[in-house]
Amino acid sequence: MPQKDSNTSNIDRTVAEARQELERRRKTYRERALKMYPWICARCGREFSGKRLRELTVHHKDHDHDNNPPDGSNWELLCLYCHDNEHDRDSVAEAYGDTVPGEDQAPASTHRPFSDLQALLKRKK
Numbered sequence: 717m718p719q720k721d722s723n724t725s726n727i728d729r730t731v732a733e734a735r736q737e738l739e740r741r742r743k744t745y746r747e748r749a750l751k752m753y754p755w756i757c758a759r760c761g762r763e764f765s766g767k768r769l770r771e772l773t774v775h776h777k778d779h780d781h782d783n784n785p786p787d788g789s790n791w792e793l794l795c796l797y798c799h800d801n802e803h804d805r806d807s808v809a810e811a812y813g814d815t816v817p818g819e820d821q822a823p824a825s826t827h828r829p830f831s832d833l834q835a836l837l838k839r840k841k
Contacts, residue, residue, distance in 0.1 A: 745784040745791065749774045752788045759798035773799045779806070 764772045
């Protein structure tokens, strides 16, 4: 009989740990964001549900993962692809710094096909 009591206490402990873990997860920003926002990617508009919900991520707009206001104002839900794209855009921008690629170069084309359009239209009248 003592063996049964030991098994019962192990099960009770496991259930209590599982409940604590579930409560901890519910308090995470991802769980909170999924409760606040519709399960739609804010960029591409794809809808998610069921097993595919794991493909929907929480993007921190200011890129600070410690900035998790209770109103969710620093979050947006993005699919994996749009989230990767968002961070890739930022890394490219950081690589260039304050300069814009090609801003010190001459324009690729100097031909202006419509520069004399107004004179041509007046001449036709």
